[in-house]
Amino acid sequence: MLSTVNTLQIKRLLLTFSLVVVGALGTALWAQHDHDHSGEDHSGHDHAQHDDHSGHDHSGHDGHDHHDDHSGHDHSGADHSGHDHGSHDGGSHGGHAANACGHHHDPSIFDAGGTAFHHIADANVYSIGPFSIPLPCIVYAPNHEGWSFFLSSAFKIHGAHGDGSQSVGPYVLNGGTVMRVKDGQGFPKTEGNVQLASDPHDHIFSHNEEDGLAYMSFNGKCYELERKSTADFGLFGGGITSFYDFSLTKNVVAMLLVSLFLMLMFFSIARAYRDRDGQAPSGLQGFIEPIFVFIQDEVAKPFLGHYWERYLPFLMSIFFFILGLNLFGQIPFFGGANATGNLALTMALAVIAALVVNFSGNKHYWEHIFWMPGVPAWVKTILTPVELLGVFIKPLTLMLRLFANITAGHMVMVIFVGLIFVFGGTQGANPPASLGAAAASTILTLFMMAIELLVAFLQAFVFTILTASYLSAAKEEAHH
């Protein structure tokens, strides 16, 4: 058994590596593209004109000093050599490109990275094609408004990007995500729902690539927006902000739908097992049974020995929960909820798995961590911190592996589709190039979808088998 597990692990590692390479290539492609854009976009700008573009107060946040040494978003100057920005030129707030924040939006330039990030992000609205299904928003701003409950339709969403043309108190909807206008900027948040733009096509939200912050232009003034609090402790650019978002977001809805679907499916299968006792499996039961037996015989039994029965439901829950969400995220034209590609979900699963593993740990397991038997004392002083670190690294890798694989796959997919607009222009500027890119993109996307289908099963299996192996280590009896 041991040798089969080893070859399996090697194969899995190879596949994971190749996927990471594919993902990295995709990311590099996007980064290269984006970099090129910023390069040509900002060439020949007048750095000196920076100061007069923004009337708003930046003193509230640090990091704004990036502005001083970068010209990236000062487009109000007159000199836009080589670009057709004439109609958006300085001072005119009525246009739909230049706004009070001085951030240009050029609809003729396709932002592949931004598009990819937008498509894999969680959202407070469920967009299927041109339709936006509003979702319940539950936001909590301690020391401010407290709890607020409303439907995201209160933002008066327009377009497929999920921008809301109305505010709800201090909250606005930017790219499908609820954000809060930072306090102390004089935003009329107590006036209820404020109409943010007269023309729904106005480009009121912008993202500053230098400070990573989101801005909103309203009434000729630029407001800084705050994103919801995140549990990354600033590691990935997030952190605790003024509010928490406990909304039933797109990913939550996807989880609910998938869980409900799986529950109904498996309840009927369980009923079939009861009603058809002593008969051969049929229909759905016969379809699921090989998968079930595979996890049971290849994962639970070899790793957990005589404990397999106790942990089988947990392993099965993990496997089918992840598999269901992986597959759900791949259904085309169905909103593409990237639930398993969101660190919050993989973190929740990894933490639960870690809790189950460590609460199952026997004396032998803890002894191995804190006081490894059979090694000299000085080795123990090195080993104990390493083993203790391992307790946290194991769930960390579980969390990152699933997240990275699914997110990379989705991102590459969006970028492959985005090639059409990279080469052909956003508004059909170059039809032959669009068609050529579309043909190439179709083949690439088809290939990627096939890989993602494989990855959906593979990553669900990998998460399950690794959890089982950690459990087996926690349950191992002393035998030396």
Next chain:
Amino acid sequence: MIFLADFSPIKPDFGLLFWSSLIFLIFWFMMSRYAFGPIRDALKKRESDIQDALDEAKRAKEEMTALQSKNEELLAQAREERSNILKEAKEAKDSIVREAKEKAKEEAQKIVDNAQRDIEAQKNAALLEVKNQAANMALEVAEKIIRKQLTGDGEQEKFANSLVDEIKLN
């Protein structure tokens, strides 16, 4: 940070953390209780049922083989018995026939003996009768002769007297 645009999926927000944990825990509980647990037990039961059925079949086969060999043994025994019975019957028949023959011979002998004895007796009786008859006839003849002679000669008278003497002597 390395991300230029807002790469939000890598920032785990508290809402999604909360809902993911809650939904997964409910999912785990419900599935363990109503789906995976019962399915696991049903599969285990079926496995043991199949094993039992296989064992049962094996046992039945063994039993059948044992039964068959026993049957064969019985059959051989029966065959032997039959041949024994046949042999005995033949012997019995032979002895009966032999006995019967002997008896018949004996009987026949007896009949023949009886017949011979009868014949002897009859012969003797017949001879006696013939003797008597002959004696009677001779007597008659002699009477007649005597009667005629007695009427004549003295010598004959004398002879007759001697005869009478002779008879008296007898």
